[in-house]
Amino acid sequence: MNLRTLITRAMRGFREERRLYLSAIFSLAIAFLCLASAILALRNFETLSSRWSEAGKLSLYLDEGLSVEATAELELLLSGLREIRRIEHISNEEARLEFLAGAVDGAALRELPAELFPSSLELYLEPNLAAADIEALATRLGTLSGVASLERYQSFFERLDRMIGAGRWGTIGLSLLVALLVFGVVGSTIRLSLARRSREIEVMKLVGAQPSFIRGPFIVEGVFQGAAAALIAIVTLAVFYFGFRSEIDLGVRLFFGGETLFFGPGAIVGFLIGGALMGGLGSTLSLRRYLA
Amino acid sequence: MAISMNRERRTRTRRPFAFFRADAQRGARDHERPILEFEDVYKFFGEEQAALRGLNLKIERGEFVFLTGPSGAGKSTMLRLITRELGVDSGRILFAGKDISRLTDRSIPYLRRNLGIVFQDFRIIPHWSVAENVAISLEVMDYSPRLIRSRVSEVLERVGLEGRGGERAGRLSGGEQQRVAIARAIVTEPALILADEPTGNLDPALAVDILTLFEEIHETGATVLFATHDHGMIERGNHRILSLEKGRVYDVRKGLSSWSASGVHTVREQGLRVVAG
Numbered sequence: 001m002n003l004r005t006l007i008t009r010a011m012r013g014f015r016e017e018r019r020l021y022l023s024a025i026f027s028l029a030i031a032f033l034c035l036a037s038a039i040l041a042l043r044n045f046e047t048l049s050s051r052w053s054e055a056g057k058l059s060l061y062l063d064e065g066l067s068v069e070a071t072a073e074l075e076l077l078l079s080g081l082r083e084i085r086r087i088e089h090i091s092n093e094e095a096r097l098e099f100l101a102g103a104v105d106g107a108a109l110r111e112l113p114a115e116l117f118p119s120s121l122e123l124y125l126e127p128n129l130a131a132a133d134i135e136a137l138a139t140r141l142g143t144l145s146g147v148a149s150l151e152r153y154q155s156f157f158e159r160l161d162r163m164i165g166a167g168r169w170g171t172i173g174l175s176l177l178v179a180l181l182v183f184g185v186v187g188s189t190i191r192l193s194l195a196r197r198s199r200e201i202e203v204m205k206l207v208g209a210q211p212s213f214i215r216g217p218f219i220v221e222g223v224f225q226g227a228a229a230a231l232i233a234i235v236t237l238a239v240f241y242f243g244f245r246s247e248i249d250l251g252v253r254l255f256f257g258g259e260t261l262f263f264g265p266g267a268i269v270g271f272l273i274g275g276a277l278m279g280g281l282g283s284t285l286s287l288r289r290y291l292a
Numbered sequence: 293m294a295i296s297m298n299r300e301r302r303t304r305t306r307r308p309f310a311f312f313r314a315d316a317q318r319g320a321r322d323h324e325r326p327i328l329e330f331e332d333v334y335k336f337f338g339e340e341q342a343a344l345r346g347l348n349l350k351i352e353r354g355e356f357v358f359l360t361g362p363s364g365a366g367k368s369t370m371l372r373l374i375t376r377e378l379g380v381d382s383g384r385i386l387f388a389g390k391d392i393s394r395l396t397d398r399s400i401p402y403l404r405r406n407l408g409i410v411f412q413d414f415r416i417i418p419h420w421s422v423a424e425n426v427a428i429s430l431e432v433m434d435y436s437p438r439l440i441r442s443r444v445s446e447v448l449e450r451v452g453l454e455g456r457g458g459e460r461a462g463r464l465s466g467g468e469q470q471r472v473a474i475a476r477a478i479v480t481e482p483a484l485i486l487a488d489e490p491t492g493n494l495d496p497a498l499a500v501d502i503l504t505l506f507e508e509i510h511e512t513g514a515t516v517l518f519a520t521h522d523h524g525m526i527e528r529g530n531h532r533i534l535s536l537e538k539g540r541v542y543d544v545r546k547g548l549s550s551w552s553a554s555g556v557h558t559v560r561e562q563g564l565r566v567v568a569g
């Protein structure tokens with residue numbers, strides 16, 4: 001089919017059914033916005049998690065009543081190790097304050113003596129250490145005198161990984177849901193406009209149109225709806241993200257250290273193409289169903 | 293004349309005139325066959341209601357034929373069999389020598405591109421422009437927008453709507469809307485033009501104008517099958533007359549002077565030549 005004729009006819013259809021198409025695009029845009037937000041959150045979690053596990057951290061809890069000299073000696077020993085990038089000493093009092101800052105209701109806890117909170121050495125590891133190296137290091141450090149216990153945050157990582165895994169499945173489920181919604185919305189839009197254009201379709205058949213000629217503009221319109229909705233979703237998400245970026249990053253830094261990222265150009269293009277494909281596929285399927 | 297200037301160009305395009313998709317060995321002899329033949333055609337609606345019962349007829353290239361008969365005689369059914377909106381129950385319909393009753397669904401569009409069809413109710417798209425309504429016949433055939441534009445303006449001139457291509461078709465008067473429909477039917481230079489009561493919705497004076505337009509189109513070489521139950525129309529033209537009655541067709545040769553408003557029965561008593569059946 002002549003491409004220019006096809007586009008002209010699709011545009012004519014869009015003009016005639018402007019309201020119908022705009023409301024369809026609007027509902028698709030909301031669905032795509034949910035999907036894009038989920039994908040963005042997931043990607044950021046993944047990045048943060050891998051960055052954090054790469055630039056790993058260990059906490060050495062010190063024996064109760066370990067002398068200042070012994071602590072300094074231990075610190076000196078540790079600073080000689082090549083795996084360790086930076087050491088931070090947290091005293092009993094600092095540990096107490098940190099705990100109180102995180103507690104929901106500090107009033108009753110405020111009376112607790114500082115001695116209850118173990119002092120620790122926070123070890124920031126070199127990036128890109130292999131898991132086996134970290135394992136070996138941890139075993140070695142656990143046997144040092146003056147060290148009461150060692151926290152590798154393994155359970156935290158495992159929990160984070162489980163969360164990310166669940167988030168991945170959730171996002172896949174959400175994509176399927178959005179795909180169904182797109183098919184539903186595009187399908188009912190097409191059914192309506194097929195009914196309204198039944199006269200045109202009759203005339204086209206009368207003058208010898210192939211089924212593909214009749215379907216063509218509807219498919220172009222479906223592709224356009226999908227792409228437009230995806231574009232609106234991305235723009236809306238970008239406005240929100242960059243509008244609230246400092247707040248978002250503040251929260252993220254508090255928990256994870258590091259900052260969030262928006263979609264790169266490749267991901268944006270991919271998202272738009274995905275929207276267009278979904279729209280096109282949706283219209284192809286519904287034409288097969290509704291166009292006798 | 294404008295209508296024939298493209299014949300050469302058309303035969304060189306990808307799908308010249310073919311209504312069969314693989315029409316490679318279309319013999320020269322097919323061009324000598326009558327444009328339309330019905331051979332013993334039966335069409336039933338329901339078990340015992342036969343609209344056509346053993347219809348036989350032949351229409352040669354370049355003829356102008358009136359198809360008449362009382363309302364319900366089966367005129368529309370006959371035309372819808374030719375356009376393959378309906379299929380025959382038995383018998384054959386040959387279009388340019390090819391049996392169209394055996395066409396597959398995929399080939400039907402190619403058949404219709406060789407037919408120009410005009411209805412009583414115009415069947416134009418009111419919210420499209422006049423030009424868009426006419427152009428659709430060429431758009432389905434994949435012509436370039438430029439060629440379509442020039443062909444459409446030529447044909448609008450032919451039907452007396454010169455320079456009105458940009459108007460919304462729905463705003464035109466009934467007679468003008470029917471001219472748009474005729475332009476849409478003839479813009480592809482079809483081998484056969486089928487008109488189903490095309491003047492039925494028009495005032496007598498406008499109806500005569502439309503008949504005259506069909507006669508002009510016929511004079512440029514087109515074959516026209518014009519269905520009408522309006523004797524006033526039939527009397528005006530000196531054309532061959534096919535009369536449908538009770539599912540069969542009777543051929544009233546042209547030049548019949550005493551065709552009267554009293555209808556088919558009178559004519560028959562005067563000694564119709566029964567073609568067949």
Ligand SMILES: Nc1ncnc2c1ncn2[C@@H]1O[C@H](COP(=O)(O)OP(=O)(O)O)[C@@H](O)[C@H]1O
Nearest residue numbers: 337338343361362363364365366367368369370
């Ligand atoms: N789709 C249909 N279903 C049932 N009966 C039909 C249908 N189309 C036509 N008929 C019947 O076939 C006969 C011929 O109709 P038609 O071809 O419309 O006649 P005409 O055009 O000569 O007035 C009529 O009795 C009509 O009721």
Ligand SMILES: [Mg+2]
Nearest residue numbers: 367368369488
């Ligand atoms: Mg009729």
